[in-house]
Amino acid sequence: MRYGQFAADMGDGAARLFQRAVSTPVEDELEHKQAWIRLALLVLISTYATVASIIVAPEHRIEPWAIAVLSYFACYTPLALGLLYNVRRYPGHYPARRLFSMANDYAGLAFAIIAGCVVMLPVYAIIMWVTVGNGLRFGSRYMIVAAIMAQITLATITLLTPYWQANPPLVVTLSLTALIVPLYIRTLQRSTEQARRDAEEANTAKSRFLAQASHDLRQPVHAIGLFLNSLTQTGLAPEQRGIVDRIDRSLQGVAELFRSLLDISTLDSGAVTPKLEPVSIGQLFRLLEQQNQVSAEWAGIDLRFVQSDRVVLADKALLLTMLQNLVSNAIKYAPRGPVLIGCRPRGEYVSIWVVDCGPGIAAEHLPRLFDEFYQIRKLGSADTQGVGLGLSIVRRLGALMDFDAEVRSRPGHGTAVAIHGLVAAAAAVPQVVDRDNSYAAPLHDLRVLLVEDDIDVLDATAHLLRSWGAQVAAWSIAPPQAQPCDLIVTDFDIGGGMTGADCIALHRHVSPPPMAIVMTGHDEMAIEEIIADAGVLILKKPVQPAELRSAIAALRSRQERLPTG
CATH class of the missing domain: 3.40.50.2300 (Response regulator)
Structure with a gap:
């Protein structure tokens, strides 16, 4: 019974080894870069082996050990290319693929050092790079696995290399370095991870406070x-x-x-998860006009909507929130002037523009306008209500729907803000019948x-x-x-x-x-x-x-x- 349970556990572990685990886009990108770097290192080590052999050899020719290294790496190159294709074709966290690539990396480096002996000793630096790199890319578990593989690699090199056997201090130094450096980096990682968790908890607490406070005060x-x-x-x-x-x-x-x-x-x-559906721009403009009519009258603003029958794919609530922030900013910062809201086709895409005739914005402020809480404050300028979140919300909501936000402005000539990337939709949206007396x-x-x-x-x-x-x-x-x-x-x-x-x-x-x-x-x-x-x-x-x-x-x-x- 115990043996059966053990076999079942081993079977489950093996199955998990070949299953795709949760990964992030950043982690996938790092693994993709690692596959390219592996190919670059093959070229680098092969070049070093060739040049070192020619320099060291009395007759300045490629010695047999260098030929062996080049032959091994020539055979390893198709495997490296296969790993690159597999990473690109099947992104994700596959533990078996990562362990397989790590084992082959250490095997190739060990072969190069064993074949070249003293001449190839600098390749040890790449062993350290592989050990630390896997840990920094994929986390502490891979750091531990890489450190163990590095010790096995060094032990194998020692057993098969007489020069290393004759220099125990060298072996101990290299082995301790390959052990202490990853452990130290692991300690730094734990401190960094704890700091990140604390920051995330503080950010979550801030979000909960803002949500609760704004809800209660509403x-x-x-x-x-x-x-x-x-x-x-x-x-x-x-x-x-x-x-x-x-x-x-x-x-x-x-x-x-x-x-x-x-x-x-x-x-x-x-x-926030956007739900894309056909949205009538004309209906959005009518809602914006209703929501901002009173505020525009107070500010002496003439809101002008260029009506359109175009339909785009978007989340209606999120797009309305984006436009509401843009119109509110125009009313707030460009009083006593007209504000024009309209759309413009750009091939298969549509852009929505909010243009005002306000004082404009200096060029040095434009790159930071989408930062949270960023406001342009000048000594002696009039106070305006708000905390500088409007454009930040616009950019973040746009990113959820793959839209881009752009600001163009000239001091003294006004400001234009655009939402780009709205895909034109062919589906018709029922039009709301406006009733003058409704x-x-x-x-x-x-x-x-x-x-x-x-x-x-x-x-x-x-x-x-x-x-x-x-x-x-x-x-x-x-x-x-x-x-x-x-x-x-x-x-x-x-x-x-x-x-x-x-x-x-x-x-x-x-x-x-x-x-x-x-x-x-x-x-x-x-x-x-x-x-x-x-x-x-x-x-x-x-x-x-x-x-x-x-x-x-x-x-x-x-x-x-x-x-x-």
Whole structure:
């Protein structure tokens, strides 16, 4: 029984040896480079053996030992080429391939030293290079294996070389060097790995803090924004309305900051996975216009969108976030001037440009604009809201979809930022029918089920919806059963172990099923995956009243276009 178990374990170990283990692109690239370096070393050692033989030989000719080395390496070259092809054709961490290549490397070096004796002693340096190189490339386990193989190689050379047998101090020195150097490097590796783990843990903690802080602070900011909108409908005097407008502007700046912090923390977590699909540029431009209309009016900006019927392959939410950051920057840094947003075909690709007529950016700042937290600060210049994350988010989101971001600017002439590499798609995207009166239409016929566990947000949202004429049933917890309603407006986390997805699922079997909007401070892409319903709109808190009203209008327009009967 014990023998059977031992055999089974040995069989499993052998199977794992030939299986592909997890590897990184950097590790694959290092193994590919190692295969090329192996070929270069074959040429280098062969050249050294030839030249050394001619110099040392009394008759200045290639001696038999050099011919033997050259013959061995000539036979080894096809194997080295095969390893290079295999690494390129089958990238990944294959332990058997790495061990096989290491064993052959040490065998070739041992043969060269045994054949050339004293003349080929400098090849020992390459033995050290192979030992240290495998450990630095592939980790501590390979460092240990390489150190053991190096000791076996030196022992073999000693047994087969009389000169080494006659010089024990030389053998001991070389053996200790081949043992101490890898051990010392292993110690440094462990310190470096620990420092890297500490840095990663600190970065993860930072991301968690940013995500939690931005999520928790979004809730009161969201409530304040809704209450401010309700306050404007109470017959304020012009002076009072002006004060409320200023508060609202400051609040939107805070909301934009939280949005950037949440976006960067989500990217740091590695949880963003793009889903490429046909996206209408025209629809994106309409969404951008709705989201930035108020901010543009405050800044005195004339937003000009060059409408397009082009369709590209992209993740709609991620591309919208990229463009929103670019438009926000243009509004923030180029006030009192027009901003043009349009697209330009480039062969099979499409580029989207955001062009402003602001003060422009000096050339020395352009290379660092995409760095996190980088801002151009001049003594005496006016303060601007933000922490310098917008363009960093643009570049990182673009990298996920293989898009490139470019900035062109001339001081005094404005700035142009482009997103390149969007692949044109042939598939048609249903166009949303714009209704001029969709926003202004009353909601007297709309029954709204409002679910929000924060009492302040619940009261503010209910007051806002009722001011639009809707019939609102407000719940601070998930209702125990389906409620008669036309629209569900719910937070995602609603307490009692329930989520907005549960609330929506409770009403899916109602005929007709109600429309649904989820307002959340979490990452909207993660919420979309949980809800798994393309008909549900996800709005990221804090939500502006105009954004909520537009979302309701879009849902009603979509519902009206659905076939009946």
